Amino acid sequence: xxxxxxxxxxxxxxxxxxxxxxxxxxxxxxxxxxxxxxxxxxxxxxxxxxxxxxxxxxxxxxxxxxxxxxxxxxxxx
Numbered sequence: 001x002x003x004x005x006x007x008x009x010x011x012x013x014x015x016x017x018x019x020x021x022x023x024x025x026x027x028x029x030x031x032x033x034x035x036x037x038x039x040x041x042x043x044x045x046x047x048x049x050x051x052x053x054x055x056x057x058x059x060x061x062x063x064x065x066x067x068x069x070x071x072x073x074x075x076x077x
């Protein structure tokens with residue numbers, strides 16, 4: 001009888017968390033320093049560019065949270 005291990009991190013949850021608040025998806029994945037980085041950098045881009053680059057940071061943070069969760073579940077990270 002074989003058992004299937006459940007994924008430890010849900011990539012979809014990580015992506016949505018980081019899309020709502022950049023960095024929270026990284027913290028969910030256990031990457032605290034990466035999460036702090038996004039929590040600091042994103043507001044800087046929001047205010048520094050008048051909101052233009054803030055959306056870019058949101059999307060990048062969500063994508064990296066998704067990718068990192070997927071890679072951790074596969075044993076790559």
